[in-house]
Amino acid sequence: MKIAQIAGFLGSGKTTLLIEVAKELVARGKRVAIVVNDVGEINVDFKIVESYGLRAKEMSGGCICCEIAGNFANTLALLWTNFKPDIVIVEPSGVAIPWGLKRAAEYSEAEVPVTIEHAPVLTLVDSTRIDTLLGTVRRLVVTQIREADVCLINKVDASDDARIKRSEDLVREINPKCEIMRISTHKGMGVKEVAGIIADRTSSRYDEAVERELLRQEYGSG
Numbered sequence: 001m002k003i004a005q006i007a008g009f010l011g012s013g014k015t016t017l018l019i020e021v022a023k024e025l026v027a028r029g030k031r032v033a034i035v036v037n038d039v040g041e042i043n044v045d046f047k048i049v050e051s052y053g054l055r056a057k058e059m060s061g062g063c064i065c066c067e068i069a070g071n072f073a074n075t076l077a078l079l080w081t082n083f084k085p086d087i088v089i090v091e092p093s094g095v096a097i098p099w100g101l102k103r104a105a106e107y108s109e110a111e112v113p114v115t116i117e118h119a120p121v122l123t124l125v126d127s128t129r130i131d132t133l134l135g136t137v138r139r140l141v142v143t144q145i146r147e148a149d150v151c152l153i154n155k156v157d158a159s160d161d162a163r164i165k166r167s168e169d170l171v172r173e174i175n176p177k178c179e180i181m182r183i184s185t186h187k188g189m190g191v192k193e194v195a196g197i198i199a200d201r202t203s204s205r206y207d208e209a210v211e212r213e214l215l216r217q218e219y220g221s222g
């Protein structure tokens with residue numbers, strides 16, 4: 001069972017993208033479930049999304065990478081038992097840490113006989129709000145970018161070249177290795193490519209040594 005997380009700050013467009021990507025994967029014949037751990041601008045209408053042929057679960061009461069990591073693992077185990085998804089697309093809360101979410105997902109292996117794989121970690125960067133993001137919530141945004149395999153510079157339909165360029169420069173500076181794509185879910189730009197990345201590629205499993213190194217980079221060695 002493959003877990004695909006779409007990280008990004010509140011309002012960056014996670015729910016909007018997740019639904020379009022899930023539909024695309026269902027159209028490609030995949031069994032898809034979605035798990036949403038967020039109260040966002042756009043609430044997921046479970047009746048509608050399930051009518052697309054996928055399974056949807058909502059989780060509240062804390063962040064699935066920390067406070068309710070155990071519930072998240074249970075939810076994945078139940079999804080496996082009842083639905084056997086190929087892919088579970090996860091919308092973490094805007095404050096979740098990608099490595100923590102990988103670890104929490106792997107806990108489900110203790111409950112059901114399934115191996116967890118990870119799709120590349122996707123982090124959305126809202127190019128229309130890049131300057132605000134760098135001011136008030138910089139540390140979280142930096143963490144999500146640092147741990148991304150692919151950064152999606154989003155809402156390019158409503159942004160401008162200068163802000164898009166600033167978003168890309170920021171990503172390059174924080175995470176020189178990650179891929180960068182410009183997308184606009186509203187214009188359908190990048191949706192098929194993102195579905196392809198989730199379906200065809202993988203990311204490493206949780207590794208305590210890697211997480212320790214990331215934390216050291218972030219908080220210093222003290």
Ligand SMILES: Nc1nc2c(ncn2[C@@H]2O[C@H](COP(=O)(O)OP(=O)(O)O)[C@@H](O)[C@H]2O)c(=O)[nH]1
Nearest residue numbers: 011012013014015016040042155158184185186
């Ligand atoms: N212009 C533009 N707005 C978008 C796009 N994707 C999402 N939005 C808007 O951004 C806002 C937040 O989207 P949402 O998916 O709820 O973000 P989340 O909080 O990260 O889940 C909503 O008003 C969306 O309509 C896009 O591609 N272009």
Ligand SMILES: [Mg+2]
Nearest residue numbers: 014015038040
């Ligand atoms: Mg949302």
